[in-house]
Amino acid sequence: MSPISILLVGFAMSTDAFAAAIGKGAAMRRPRLRDALRAGLIFGTIEAITPVLGWLLGRATSQYVEAFDHWIAFILLGALGAHMIVAGLRADPEDAGDDDDNRHHRFWTLAATGLATSIDAAAVGVSLAFFDVHIGMVALVIGVCTLVMVTLGIMLGRALGALVGKRAEIAGGVILIIVGASILHEHLTGAA
Known part of the structure; x- marks a missing residue:
């Protein structure tokens, strides 16, 4: 997996x-x-830990699925990407205006939200287990990208609201589909 692909996955x-x-x-x-x-x-x-957990699960099962691992990666990344696109197109039911800063910014609330948004990273970790990638580097890139994006998101949230949020999720879904397709293409054509 190229450094650009790793950065795209992180994004x-x-x-x-x-x-x-x-x-x-x-x-x-x-x-x-x-x-x-x-x-x-x-x-x-949280986003850096979950792909490592997924990778460990994938490594444990890799010997059984080695012949079709590229298809698994393609299907998982494609399905995750499609799910993100659909979620980005859907209206957000959480638009009930609750202004309680403490409730929205408590550690456990943030951790639960972080875990909910990182389930897809675990699935990416599973798909990466079938390839020669340094999972520590991928996890680090995902974690740093998430740290930067969440910090920016919180600061921009007041001004931008839901306008950018849904579009970002759609863009992330498209990127995952492209990465999955490139993994399949590299395997089927023998490109490195």
Whole structure:
């Protein structure tokens, strides 16, 4: 997997967290940089751990699926990408305006939201287990991209609201589909 592909995966994995952060930032009265960095660190840490867990699961089963692993990666990434696109096109039911900053910014609330937005990263980790990639580097890139995107999302949330959030999720879905298709293409054509 090329460095550009790893960066694209990192960006794609951070877009749903970015969308959630914009929502959180919009719900907060006046988000401060310290609060945004804290949220980014929580989301980024969780988002970096989940692909490693998925990778470990994938490695445990890789010997049984080696002949068709590229198809698994293509299907998983394609399905995740399609799901992100559909979620980005759907109206957000969480638009009930709750202005309680403490409720929206508590550690456990942020951690639960971070976990919910990182399930797709675990699936990406499973698909990457079938290839010669350094999962630590991929996890680090995903975590750093998420930290940056969530911090920006919280700070921009007040001004941008839902306008950008859904579009970011759609873009992330398209990127995942492209990465999955490129993995399949590389395997079928023998390209490195």
